[in-house]
Amino acid sequence: MKQMALDIGLAAEPTLSSFLGAANQAVRSRLDALLAGPGGRGLPLYIWGGAGTGKSHLLRATRAALTGAGATVGWLDSQAGQGACFDPSWTAVFIDDVHLLGPQLQHVAFNWLIHALAADAGACMVFAAGAVPPTDLPVRADLSSRLAWGDVFELHLPTDAERRAALHASALARGLTLSEQVSSYLLTHFTRDLGSQMQLLDQLDRYALQEQRVLSVPLIKDMLRATAVVAGD
Numbered sequence: 001m002k003q004m005a006l007d008i009g010l011a012a013e014p015t016l017s018s019f020l021g022a023a024n025q026a027v028r029s030r031l032d033a034l035l036a037g038p039g040g041r042g043l044p045l046y047i048w049g050g051a052g053t054g055k056s057h058l059l060r061a062t063r064a065a066l067t068g069a070g071a072t073v074g075w076l077d078s079q080a081g082q083g084a085c086f087d088p089s090w091t092a093v094f095i096d097d098v099h100l101l102g103p104q105l106q107h108v109a110f111n112w113l114i115h116a117l118a119a120d121a122g123a124c125m126v127f128a129a130g131a132v133p134p135t136d137l138p139v140r141a142d143l144s145s146r147l148a149w150g151d152v153f154e155l156h157l158p159t160d161a162e163r164r165a166a167l168h169a170s171a172l173a174r175g176l177t178l179s180e181q182v183s184s185y186l187l188t189h190f191t192r193d194l195g196s197q198m199q200l201l202d203q204l205d206r207y208a209l210q211e212q213r214v215l216s217v218p219l220i221k222d223m224l225r226a227t228a229v230v231a232g233d
Contacts, residue, residue: 014061019054021162027153031058034125035065043150044113044126046134052193053155055129059094062127066091076101076109083108086115090124098130098147099137110143117146126150163187163197170198174205176215185217203227 019028027047034041047055066073071091076083078100086093093112095101101109109128116124130137134148158166164183171178186197207223208215 014057014064016058016061016065018166019057019061021054021156021158023156024054024153027058027155030151030153031062035062041123041125042117044117044128044147045151045153046128046130046147047153047155048130048133049155050131050157052191053157055131055155056096058155059096059127059129063092063094074112076105076112078102078105080105080108086112088115088119088124090116092116092125092127095126095128098128098134098139098143099132101139103140106139106143110140110146113143113146117149160187167197167201170201171215174201176201176205176208178215181217182215182220185220 016028016031027045030045034045047058049055063073063075072087072089074084074087074090074093075096076094077096083105093116095109095112098109113126116126128147133154134144134152137144137147164187167183167186168178186200190197190200204215204220204223207226208219211219211222213219
């Protein structure tokens with residue numbers, strides 16, 4: 001049996017343009033404004049929402065936009081070990097999954113936040129994300145209160161129609177023909193996290209080329225059997 005690694009962890013860096021949801025345009029507009037100029041940069045921007053709403057996507061996409069323009073930034077999340085000291089050369093700091101930070105990383109996050117907010121003329125922006133509003137975060141009070149100082153946006157899941165349109169657009173960009181049957185199968189049998197579905201589409205593209213077959217539901221099932229990946233009910 002042929003084996004093909006399903007390297008889900010090697011997804012392309014997310015972009016702001018690939019973020020979905022008409023209900024989330026307010027936060028997209030605010031991010032665009034912050035990236036375009038110094039206005040309003042002196043306060044943090046905090047986004048929150050449930051699983052699959054795109055919190056990490058937005059933070060990573062904003063980081064990519066800044067670093068792509070030559071900026072240096074700081075990134076902190078619950079997997080960051082002991083964290084690093086604040087660097088005055090940073091253009092922005094990103095604090096992801098604030099609700100998962102332990103005491104040591106909360107201390108690092110607060111230190112970064114204080115230094116960033118003290119920077120002249122908003123020279124260092126602050127972007128943070130968590131599962132709940134800042135006032136409900138299970139973290140030290142001085143950290144949660146300062147995250148609430150600026151703009152706070154709740155993210156909403158994209159609709160099924162938006163997910164389907166995104167899958168078809170992504171397939172078209174790869175030169176694939178994605179039938180309604182295949183997109184329905186992907187949307188109903190796998191995680192509703194669109195980022196994971198896009199990664200799965202990458203794998204299907206490679207597997208279809210490897211097997212010299214068109215993209216179909218039987219092909220998906222064959223790939224899953226070959227890679228020992230089990231789809232959801």
